[in-house]
Amino acid sequence: MSTTSYLSNRINNLSESATLKMTKLGRELAAKGINVISLSVGEPDFNTPDNVKQAAKTALDENYTRYSPVPGYPELRQAIVDKLKNENGLDFETSQIVVSTGAKQSLSNVILTLINPGDEVIIPTPYWVSYSEMVVLAEGKSVFINADIESDFKITPEQLEAAITPKTKLFMFSSPCNPTGSVYSKAELAELAKVFEKHPNIFILSDEIYEHINFIDKHESIAQFNSIKDRVIIVNGFSKAFAMTGWRLGYIAANKEIASANDKLQGQTTSGTCSISQRAGIVAYNEGLAGVQKMKEAFLRRRQLVFDLLNDIPGVKTNLPEGAFYFFPEVSSFFGKKDLNGNVINGSEELALYLLNEGHIATVGGNSFGNDNYIRLSYAASDENLKEALRRMKEALSKLS
Numbered sequence: 285m286s287t288t289s290y291l292s293n294r295i296n297n298l299s300e301s302a303t304l305k306m307t308k309l310g311r312e313l314a315a316k317g318i319n320v321i322s323l324s325v326g327e328p329d330f331n332t333p334d335n336v337k338q339a340a341k342t343a344l345d346e347n348y349t350r351y352s353p354v355p356g357y358p359e360l361r362q363a364i365v366d367k368l369k370n371e372n373g374l375d376f377e378t379s380q381i382v383v384s385t386g387a388k389q390s391l392s393n394v395i396l397t398l399i400n401p402g403d404e405v406i407i408p409t410p411y412w413v414s415y416s417e418m419v420v421l422a423e424g425k426s427v428f429i430n431a432d433i434e435s436d437f438k439i440t441p442e443q444l445e446a447a448i449t450p451k452t453k454l455f456m457f458s459s460p461c462n463p464t465g466s467v468y469s470k471a472e473l474a475e476l477a478k479v480f481e482k483h484p485n486i487f488i489l490s491d492e493i494y495e496h497i498n499f500i501d502k503h504e505s506i507a508q509f510n511s512i513k514d515r516v517i518i519v520n521g522f523s524k525a526f527a528m529t530g531w532r533l534g535y536i537a538a539n540k541e542i543a544s545a546n547d548k549l550q551g552q553t554t555s556g557t558c559s560i561s562q563r564a565g566i567v568a569y570n571e572g573l574a575g576v577q578k579m580k581e582a583f584l585r586r587r588q589l590v591f592d593l594l595n596d597i598p599g600v601k602t603n604l605p606e607g608a609f610y611f612f613p614e615v616s617s618f619f620g621k622k623d624l625n626g627n628v629i630n631g632s633e634e635l636a637l638y639l640l641n642e643g644h645i646a647t648v649g650g651n652s653f654g655n656d657n658y659i660r661l662s663y664a665a666s667d668e669n670l671k672e673a674l675r676r677m678k679e680a681l682s683k684l685s
């Protein structure tokens with residue numbers, strides 16, 4: 285019996301999260317006393333704002349320590365409704381909001397709620413690592429549309445139209461995007477919405493978790509187009525905007541049927557998310573975005589820093605991302621080259637491992653995001669660490685021959 289033979293096909297067919305894997309390898313090297321700079325994780329290097337932390341302490345004192353309603357406390361769902369109205373101009377009712385244990389759970393819930401075995405899910409590449417694996421879990425079929433650096437990693441309406449078949453059930457994307465930082469403009473979203481108008485059976489899963497880390501204009505949601513709004517499921521959360529990755533707080537805003545289906549699924553799996561996190565979330569949304577603004581300014585400065593340093597590395601090609609906190613540079617010119625031990629670098633994962641072992645910087649190969657010609661760097665790190673990481677990267681890459 286092989287060691288995995290008793291595990292389900294479902295789990296055997298699932299890949300490990302590449303971002304978490306690289307982070308783990310980086311931590312293992314660090315535990316050996318090596319100074320590893322991590323550019324592999326997708327979390328702000330800031331602390332949760334004080335008013336939000338205080339709200340959690342108050343929640344404990346007030347004994348918010350019991351099961352919450354499965355879709356979240358009414359006050360939190362109301363705060364989310366207010367946010368969607370005030371910041372995004374979108375009308376929702378509290379019955380359309382389901383709070384979850386992070387945007388990740390919401391994405392998984394929505395896919396399990398909508399996808400039957402064999403249903404097709406269109407995913408533009410590069411995409412966030414977990415999308416395609418969540419589709420695997422639901423026994424759906426991912427259909428990828430390739431977008432590369434030349435199109436700023438964005439798809440065209442023609443590409444979308446060409447990918448649609450009678451089996452297409454869902455389209456899922458993130459804007460601002462992880463891993464590319466690309467942001468769809470209102471005009472670009474309007475073009476995609478026109479395609480969906482022609483296909484009334486397709487749902488649109490709009491992952492807006494990086495909404496507040498956007499360096500151009502204001503955030504635009506594809507849910508603003510009334511002709512398709514009822515088929516758009518917005519996924520969002522508190523992890524990135526409020527530096528609350530550990531609190532596990534996310535949500536969907538969707539039509540009532542989808543919302544109550546998500547409520548039912550959560551009711552049989554995780555129940556409502558952490559009561560204390562929810563009370564803190566109410567304060568995060570009701571007391572504004574001052575902390576977010578400070579974080580955004582730092583990200584903007586670091587974006588320029590990393591952009592300049594990447595452009596200074598021969599063989600690396602990059603664009604200037606308009607949101608999130610990632611670069612997704614093209615690195616295929618290094619494939620086929622050899623490291624100092626004569627090992628050939630065959631793809632992005634091997635290049636990321638080389639950068640970890642030789643340069644002691646943790647990045648993630650683009651293959652896990654659907655395009656092997658790239659690697660992902662997170663610039664959620666201090667200016668000093670970014671400068672040193674990019675210096676090491678340049679030096680390590682120059683040793684390949």
Ligand SMILES: Cc1ncc(COP(=O)(O)O)c(C=O)c1O
Binds near residue numbers: 385386
């Ligand atoms: C595009 C995208 N969606 C969703 C998530 C998950 O966020 P959460 O921490 O709310 O589960 C992440 C986290 O890295 C992400 O990058």
